[in-house]
Amino acid sequence: MEKVEWKVEGMDCTNCALTITRYLQKEGMKEVKVNFIGGDVNFETDGTRSKETLTKGIADLGYKVVDEHIATNLQRSTFNLQHLFSNHLQRFLFCLPFTLVLMLHMLPWHIHFLMNPWIQLAICLPVFIVGMGYFGVSAVKSLRRGIPNMNVLIAVGALAAFIYSFIGTLNNYGPDYIFYETTATIITLVFLGEWVEHKSVSTTQKELNKLAGHQKVMANMIAFDEEHKELIFPVENTQLHTGDLVLIKTGEQVPADCKILWGEAYVSEALLTGESKPIHKQKKDTLIGGSLFTEGTVKAQVTAVGKDTVLSNILNLVKQAQGEKPPIQQLADKISAIFVPVVLGIAVLTFLLNYFAFNIALTPSLMRSIAVLVISCPCAMGLATPAAIAVGLGRATKKGILFRNAKSLELFKNISTVVFDKTGTLTKGKLKISNVEYVNIDEATFKRIVFSIEKYSNHPIAKTITAEWKVNDPISWKKIEEVKGVGMKAEDNEGNIYQLGKTGAGKRQAVLLKNDVLLGGFDMEDEIREETKDIISYLHSKNIKTVLLSGDSFEKTNRLAQTVGIDEVYAEKTPEEKLQIIEQLNKVSPVAMVGDGINDAPALAKATIGISISDASQLAMQTAQVVLTNNGIKHLPLALGLGRYTFLTIKGNLFWAFIYNIVAIPIAAIGLLHPGVAALAMGFSDVVLAINSIRLNYRKVI
Numbered sequence: 001m002e003k004v005e006w007k008v009e010g011m012d013c014t015n016c017a018l019t020i021t022r023y024l025q026k027e028g029m030k031e032v033k034v035n036f037i038g039g040d041v042n043f044e045t046d047g048t049r050s051k052e053t054l055t056k057g058i059a060d061l062g063y064k065v066v067d068e069h070i071a072t073n074l075q076r077s078t079f080n081l082q083h084l085f086s087n088h089l090q091r092f093l094f095c096l097p098f099t100l101v102l103m104l105h106m107l108p109w110h111i112h113f114l115m116n117p118w119i120q121l122a123i124c125l126p127v128f129i130v131g132m133g134y135f136g137v138s139a140v141k142s143l144r145r146g147i148p149n150m151n152v153l154i155a156v157g158a159l160a161a162f163i164y165s166f167i168g169t170l171n172n173y174g175p176d177y178i179f180y181e182t183t184a185t186i187i188t189l190v191f192l193g194e195w196v197e198h199k200s201v202s203t204t205q206k207e208l209n210k211l212a213g214h215q216k217v218m219a220n221m222i223a224f225d226e227e228h229k230e231l232i233f234p235v236e237n238t239q240l241h242t243g244d245l246v247l248i249k250t251g252e253q254v255p256a257d258c259k260i261l262w263g264e265a266y267v268s269e270a271l272l273t274g275e276s277k278p279i280h281k282q283k284k285d286t287l288i289g290g291s292l293f294t295e296g297t298v299k300a301q302v303t304a305v306g307k308d309t310v311l312s313n314i315l316n317l318v319k320q321a322q323g324e325k326p327p328i329q330q331l332a333d334k335i336s337a338i339f340v341p342v343v344l345g346i347a348v349l350t351f352l353l354n355y356f357a358f359n360i361a362l363t364p365s366l367m368r369s370i371a372v373l374v375i376s377c378p379c380a381m382g383l384a385t386p387a388a389i390a391v392g393l394g395r396a397t398k399k400g401i402l403f404r405n406a407k408s409l410e411l412f413k414n415i416s417t418v419v420f421d422k423t424g425t426l427t428k429g430k431l432k433i434s435n436v437e438y439v440n441i442d443e444a445t446f447k448r449i450v451f452s453i454e455k456y457s458n459h460p461i462a463k464t465i466t467a468e469w470k471v472n473d474p475i476s477w478k479k480i481e482e483v484k485g486v487g488m489k490a491e492d493n494e495g496n497i498y499q500l501g502k503t504g505a506g507k508r509q510a511v512l513l514k515n516d517v518l519l520g521g522f523d524m525e526d527e528i529r530e531e532t533k534d535i536i537s538y539l540h541s542k543n544i545k546t547v548l549l550s551g552d553s554f555e556k557t558n559r560l561a562q563t564v565g566i567d568e569v570y571a572e573k574t575p576e577e578k579l580q581i582i583e584q585l586n587k588v589s590p591v592a593m594v595g596d597g598i599n600d601a602p603a604l605a606k607a608t609i610g611i612s613i614s615d616a617s618q619l620a621m622q623t624a625q626v627v628l629t630n631n632g633i634k635h636l637p638l639a640l641g642l643g644r645y646t647f648l649t650i651k652g653n654l655f656w657a658f659i660y661n662i663v664a665i666p667i668a669a670i671g672l673l674h675p676g677v678a679a680l681a682m683g684f685s686d687v688v689l690a691i692n693s694i695r696l697n698y699r700k701v702i
Helices: 014-026 051-060 071-084 088-106 116-143 148-171 179-201 206-215 310-323 327-357 362-375 379-396 408-416 420-424 443-454 460-468 532-541 554-564 577-586 601-606 617-619 636-669 675-697
Strands: 002-009 030-035 040-045 216-222 232-235 244-250 255-269 279-281 292-304 402-405 418-421 427-438 479-483 488-489 497-501 510-514 517-528 544-550 567-568 593-594 609-613 626-628
Touching: 002 544, 014 040, 014 418, 040 310, 040 327, 088 116, 088 179, 088 418, 116 148, 116 179, 148 179, 148 327, 148 675, 179 216, 179 362, 179 554, 179 675, 216 488, 232 292, 244 255, 255 593, 292 327, 310 379, 310 402, 327 362, 327 379, 327 636, 362 636, 362 675, 379 402, 379 408, 379 675, 402 408, 402 636, 408 609, 408 636, 418 577, 420 427, 420 517, 420 544, 427 443, 427 460, 443 460, 443 497, 443 510, 443 517, 460 617, 517 554, 532 544, 532 554, 532 636, 544 554, 544 577, 554 567, 577 593, 577 601, 601 609, 626 636, 636 675
Parallel strands: 418 544, 418 593, 544 567, 593 609, 609 626
Antiparallel strands: 002 040, 030 040, 216 232, 216 244, 244 292, 255 279, 255 292, 402 626, 427 517, 479 488, 488 497, 497 510, 510 517
């Protein structure tokens, strides 16, 4: 199965996304995900349908694949012929003068030539043609595919007012039957509302668009001529390939994922991790594409380009999360799918009841029916979740927090227990030597002996010791071996036997013996992260229980728990036992598990919400719902807070969407709203949702 990622233009509501989703599924595509806010369409294909066929099918629906090479010239030309205007602002500005002139005849002092219905028809006609060219065409295509969208309501409302007025003009029924200004007002104000809505909704994508903007930059590529002289010339980073050499200088952006071959620099990875403090990078270190050089110059080799880079992986994760829908949104989508036919039915019922049951005249009855059509807003229900998720995920990504699955947002509101792994989560995962003791030996000699022994060991702890206590004149041993479960044993040229490791002698974790006589000892400790204690205190302040779950010894685990104030401890547990404990805790209350994402993968998967700590370059290996890419847990409260408040924003948006329609439709049905005012209200109803969602960008969540 091939995975396809397209960018599609022309979607403006959930029904648009649903139309494309159903079309692709009907064509046999799998794992279809459509995000109408970002315009992202992802699916898997087995090749039975060509991309050209699918692209043409999407074009026939009224949408356009904009970044796919196989998009045909026929599709582009057809799309452009149908759309003389590039956006709703241009359509609004074109229609506005005609509509304002039509409105003049409603002033107390009459402009006589405007009272002529044929002149009103001539003035209204350009607006009607532009309106039907967009709303009418969109409505017909959606009806043809069996998924009527909001434009059906607008088109029917405007068309009804126009036809009613045209019949009145032909038969000379008089001014009581002429409502060309209603047609023009509906079309013009809906164009205005659509433009404002699109601008508002696009603001919810601000942070993600900023991240995507760093994908294309210029690079200084290094090449060599026939005489092997170094040449440097600028190229766009999209032209780079794995293995290419690049020069990166102060103030420049890293063009692609690289490995430093020469030089050193201080690099800001704030764009990816939210960590503003520059990181020192030197030879053999990796550079993440999109990060910024604050000081230094390096020559580096490209290790990944295009879709394989860390930045691209991050964007893909966010897009996948945007394509997901929490269970709370699924009900709204089901209602949106049947909303248009229901409103059409209500509009017909409104006309019949007003005209026949309540003996209201034909014209007011029709105006009320039209008002019902144009004030109804199915888009609000479909926009509720995507708008909030776009803002929440954008803010999270800026801080190095990646939500892999938007469905988990609904679970954040109930988290009452947070379980931590120890090594690499609450601690840095980097051992250091501590509590060194010397017995009848000086420090330099002790370190020289230990280094000389440990340099022959393959144990990870040995690498830490040799790096910290490196000497230039190590001892040459006559014989040296590693004794399983004990440590290292060495014999020098004079026949002295040295042992280093766990023995019964001394109080330290590792001791050094010479001919069974204690020379000294030391401990190995994992350094606690600076933020650990503050994070635990914060969780306690929110009445969240903290648990430490580790495979390490009881002594070390309990000492750490007491130091940082963790409530409950489980030590010396195997991965299988960790899984069982998480399962037991989950039965009591929803649990968030925080671990390193790889070793703790089973436990993370079992928890209500799995949160992993990871280097940004290891995202592909992560399976947790949330990934913290800044190598620490300092943004854990922000992740929990954003998860919770994003869900609350979704609930608030859905509440507004439902209440708006429940209240607005009856008000229009009883004649309290003119169709023009109804059109304006409909257009701006979505703006309320966008503004409420944008508040999430600035809201205090911790």
